[in-house]
Amino acid sequence: MSDHHDHGHHGHDVHVTHYSAKDYMIGFALSAILTIIPFWLVMGNVLAPETTKWVILAFAGVQLIVQMMYFLHLNSKAEGGWNMMALILTLVILVIVMAGSIWVMHHMNTNMMPGMGPNSTHDMT
């Protein structure tokens, strides 16, 4: 890290990750809480199954952001913004793959195989 040259006062460009114990402790504490609650919800049968499903997915989403901020130190300035760009592109492809697969296969099940899909009775009225 010490061999960084300061080219033409581009100090704001040179982003060097600083690892601080405080960041890791905050990230860990939040992650632990965000993990324990979904396990408790499912193991204790606290809410209705359908509600639980969406609540634990939301917890996973929040924990994803927490870990990216505090463990991966991701922000819009990391590597001149290219990390964030690559991440956004990946998320776009990811959503297309996930949502597309689930959508297509769900319709295949309900339309092509009446009587076998989980929601077929509902759709075949």
Place this chain on the structure above:
Amino acid sequence: MSELNVSVTGGSVADDVSGRYIVREHHPEQGTLLGFWLYLMSDCLIFASLFATYAVQGRSYAGGPTGAELFELPLIALNTAFLLVSSLTFGFAMIAAQAKNLGKTRMWLAVTGVLGLAFLCVEIYEFQHLIHMGAGPQRSGFLTAFFALVGTHGLHVTFGIIWLVTLFFQLGKHGLNTDNFRRLSCLSLFWHFLDLIWIFVFTFVYLMGVLP
């Protein structure tokens, strides 16, 4: 760069631009980390397709056992704890490396490695237990998708541990030089990334698999 040179041949404003681009290229260390980040993003897409497969096949039990019958949540909670704590201890290793404290870096690396190994042992026990019960990957679409997804994550952890042990000895031999620090930074990204994927494995596969 050649394209840039062609376009900058006439004009003083363009000279300014080329100067700025050359400045950007003087950060080889950041180049490695960006490249490694791109690798992780491609890895992310592999997991996305495995998750999509599980989303489609996750309820195709073919008359076989369901997730609710197979999964032991206390065991999964223990495994989640191992992985989360190992993420924290890797953070401590990075802090020690930043402070140029070789002994402490290696100590925290070793702790991380042991936690990773504990995670792997529990997972291998789980797989072996499932296969022993006749719920192997060939039993149903659900179990094929399950073993593919969780197994791929387990393989990543395995390679992470091999990398970690290698780095442990590299650090012992060459100390905390620039190269080793860069390798440590990459492994740090990799290790935290595995923890990140695991969030979705325990939520999507185990917790939602147990729900009716």
